[in-house]
Amino acid sequence: MISLYVHLPFCRSRCIYCDFYSTTLQGDVMARYVDALERECQQRLDGKDNIYKCTRVHTIYIGGGTPSLLPPDLLQRLFDFVGKSFSIAPDAEVTVEANPDDISRQWLQSLKETPVNRISMGVQTFSNPLLRFLSRRHDAQQAISAVRLCQEAGYGNVSIDLIYGLPGQTMSQWQSDVEQALSLGITHLSAYSLTFEEGTRLDTMLRKGLVEEADEELSRQMYHFLMSATEKAGFQHYEISNFAKPGFHSRHNSCYWQGTPYLGLGAGAHSYDGERTRRANLPDIKAYIAASADVPHETEVLSDSELYDEFIMTRLRTAVGIPLSELPLQDRNYCLAAAEPHLSNGRLCLRDDHLCLTKQGIFTSNDIISDLMK
Ligand code: SF4
Structure with a gap:
């Protein structure tokens, strides 16, 4: 059994804290990128990486970037070649990441044409001033409506991401973020403490003294509140930053934590053979699309x-x-x-x-x- 990760590195705009690989390029670059994904998939299965061939795929994760920006016909094409290339387990967990402002009835309708059965939504906070500060494109009401639209469309398995320890975030703002998330009937919650990643706008602001890191004791109290609120709501704390209703642990992320093999396709995607070889595709969409043979990547063989x-x-x-x-x-x-x-x-x-x-x-x-x- 393997897991499959597909990286879609497109964002409409960049959030100030994010260091994931993505580009704000749009238009026909998306179609050319999906062509390149198909090419890489074929090359990886034909090449020396073919340990992935003939193996059942039990989780698929379409991450980004903002996969919900991909036009539905391209998402459909992506799943078409994935379906032709792999034997997908009938009960596979298939997740797509989405931003709340992209979720509409039409988008969800088009998703029905794909095997997606889990939606992971980057909400981060329900505080509108903090969302603006982070340069997120959605507001709190859009996030709430997006979760409801998913549920009404039959996608009951919805995960939300939140961030705590944001500059200026108070304990009461965090409490209402967690309470709001838990009141939405979601099955999974990921909550991360803000980190100031090198090269991000937020990190530059920190270096210039324009923002301050959250007080350590406050972050600790926020995490404490998160643990007790999720426990009361019937969530299992199954990984430091992850909480799930019974039966709804992220099977895909669990494969990373359990060291099982995964194949990563796309610019910036990582793969692991389950033994000691890791591979990282270079985060360069132009080079990725231009590569006619092996896409630019680095491999690393882990020592004992x-x-x-x-x-x-x-x-x-x-x-x-x-x-x-x-x-x-x-x-x-x-x-x-x-x-x-x-x-x-x-x-x-x-x-x-x-x-x-x-x-x-x-x-x-x-x-x-x-x-x-x-
Ligand atoms: S947080 Fe998500 S939407 Fe924002 S820049 Fe990063 S990948 Fe794009």
């Missing part, structure tokens, strides 16, 4: 210690934790010795031979993860 570090980093973020039995004996001993202080102070616990973060440990997860790494 890099594999160990990734294993620790990804597994400890999940509620399942680190399955110690999957580590070679030497690594298991190393991990347990490094974990000892955190087991003693109650930040880590052992459950069925899995090393897990406790509720207390989750607040210092980055420090714990770095202590366990080599």
Whole structure:
């Protein structure tokens, strides 16, 4: 079983905090990009990457950028060649990312022609001043209406992304963001603490002293509120930043955290063979479209210690934790010795031979993860 990721790097405008690869180019570049995606798909299946061939695809994720900007006929073409190239499991989870302002009855109607069964929506906040500050194109009412339109159209599996720790964001604004999200009948919530990524406009503002990072204690309280509100609403906290109603964990993202193979198509997309080879397509749409043979990319073969570090980093973020039995004996001993202080102070616990973060440990997860790494 593999997962398939397709990157659609188109945005109408750039949000000030975002460092995902995307371009504001539009028009016929989209059709040429879909042609190039099909070409890459074929080349990857024909080439030495053909470990992906004959394997069932159990999750598909169309991410971006803003996939909801792609005209419906192009989205349909994309799914046509994906359907011809892979054997897709009948119960596959098929997600498309969408911005609230692109969601309309017509768009949802066109989505019915595709296998999409899950919509992931970048809402970020329901505060209009904060949305404007972030240069988001939608307002709070559009986000609320978009979720309802999806549900009315039969897309009950809707995930929302929120961000906390925004400059100037108060505790009460964050509480109403979480409460508003949970009141919408969504199945999944991803909530990320704002990071100031190098090269973004927000980072430049920080360096110029125009904005300040959120107070650490306030961010901690916001996360605490998020955990308790989602728990009361019946959500499972299955990864540090992810919460889901039972049965609605993101199967696609879980494959990243469980180290299973995935094929990434598109400019800037990443792939992993499930063993030790990672591949990153270069984030350059013009070079991607122009490539007649192999698209520009870099590969990396992970060393034993890099594999160990990734294993620790990804597994400890999940509620399942680190399955110690999957580590070679030497690594298991190393991990347990490094974990000892955190087991003693109650930040880590052992459950069925899995090393897990406790509720207390989750607040210092980055420090714990770095202590366990080599
Ligand atoms: S957050 Fe989404 S819409 Fe905004 S620039 Fe990034 S990819 Fe585009």
